[in-house]
Amino acid sequence: MSLLKIRNLSVEFATATGPFRAVDSVDVDVEKGEILAIVGESGSGKSVSMLATMGLLPWTATITADEMSFEGRDLRTMPGRERRKLIGKDLAMIFQEPMSSLNPCFTVGFQIREALKEHLDLDRKARQARAVELFEMVGIPDPERRLKAFPHQLSGGMNQRVMIAMAIACRPRLLIADEPTTALDVTIQAQILDLLTDLQKDTGMGLILITHDMGVVAETAERVAVQYAGQKVEDQKVADLFDRPHHPYTSALLAALPERATERRLPTIPGVVPGQHDRPRGCLFSPRCKFADDRCREVPPPVQPRPIGLARCHYPLNVPAGAEEERA
């Protein structure tokens, strides 16, 4: 049984100018102890699909899915009270901006002990001991003193460690990290990523890493899902994806990596992600794709089978010899 299984998830926001589809029939699978990376540009719906999983979207969002289950339990029909017992305990999430994600009015210690009090049957002393232990786990020196600090008294990196400590406080089965290093200094980024992968190894929890940094993907993840304009366009093992990308978008993304560039000028993908009002009829990537033809512009592409990386494309690249027959 997979840890998290999502089929055909769509999220629509009611906006002043009509509905906006932020996530468009996305599938997500995470196995126990697996590290899945979700990559994509800003606005590709990576965060929104995970916020929908956590149940943290505002009321303007309409969520539909054929299946949405965590350890076999259906998240769609679960009553609010049940779901609150699950999130923060078995299913935890950390966010992009550690500085603004912690409440400025309370000490970090209070905010961690609060999570423990909510989900675990520990007395005051045990909670304090567990908070100290957690701070040691995430590498915060002098934990007793730091627990008494307010978020504004700590650095961004320290605050992200606090966020991580808070998220793993109740030993979650799955941790969702939404661009955990984007707001941090480059030197701190590597430390936080190492911390996350170490914790994942030690605890055996599943980890979903949302990022737009292909370098992060290469270093940490086992499998990677590429999202574009609310759709998942490719899903492969990391090594295979870097070797043989099947979707033109993935291929263009990889070509834009500085370490892969062959010319003096870094290649770019012309154009921008389609927004609410300029969504193409056919393939969403067709206006920016150098392989696109009339069929791409008119007909939405199918999802290719697993050996072709579940690519959402009419003309996938690097198709292995055996897979071609399977398609036909």
Place this chain on the structure above:
Amino acid sequence: MLRYLLSRLITFVPTFIGVTLISFAFIRVLPGDPIIVMAGERGLTQERYEELVQRFGFDQPLWQQFWDYLTGVVQGDLGNSFVTNRPVWDEFFTLFPATLELSLCAIIFAMVLGIPAGVIAAVYRGKFFDRALMSTALVGYSMPIFWWALLLIIVFSGWLGWTPVSGRIGLLYYFDDVTGFMLIDSLLSGQDGAFGSAVQHLILPSIVLGTIPLAVIARQTRSAMLEVLSEDYIRTARAKGLSSGRVNGLHALRNAMIPVITVIGLSVGTLMAGAILTETIFSWPGIGKWMVDSIFRRDYPVVQGGLLLIALIVMLVNLTVDVLYGLINPKIRKR
């Protein structure tokens, strides 16, 4: 902290001098000679008039009168009332507990209803309760306070007979002032029913005086909550699986309290102004009524001194609010 307090107290000095000057000028601009008003219909002889002019110092140039007043104030002497000849200071502190008691009850009434109402309106924004509440608040805010008072008296005292019309306590009870607060004194007196009577007398004036602050607090709480609810840390709190009561009532409200206590502090000025009307309508023997009476009697020292003390109270309350900011949100303390 101590340095901060000191620097704030120093900024009081120019405000203090300004208020002294304005209150001194204000009462003298009003037409009407205090000596003539004091003499009443009987009138007085020219010699007696001259004598009084000299005694009150009205023969001195204005700047000299102001200087004398200012030096007196600095030494803690606000002068004596023309009418009762008692020190302004004493009169103020005899009457002040009555006003303080009424103002406290009014502001507690406004906070107890206004803050939860604002929180609920923000959480259910755009829904029926929100709209109903905000329109009611607008009505409450724009309502003339004397008209509202009379309306309540007609309904609750006249038709229903639930509450008394005026005063602080029933005529059946008599006991000496201990603290000046009727609620406390009536309890201390040990007389049966005295406390109940004091409470009954407080209800209508508190509602009347608390209505405008109630509307302001409800609206401010709502808008502050709306802003805070979209913050990242609220999402974090919800991601911890906390109940919505805890997320809204603790994590959001505590941050939203900063602008709310600001308007509470500012509404102390409104309360003092409102107290003048409310106390007059309900014959509440506080400083509001005392000030109105003194203005009609052209009792210069009382009006000057009273205004000055009220201004001082408003300034001190706002200083307290500034100190509270740091206690609610330590991030502000750092700056």
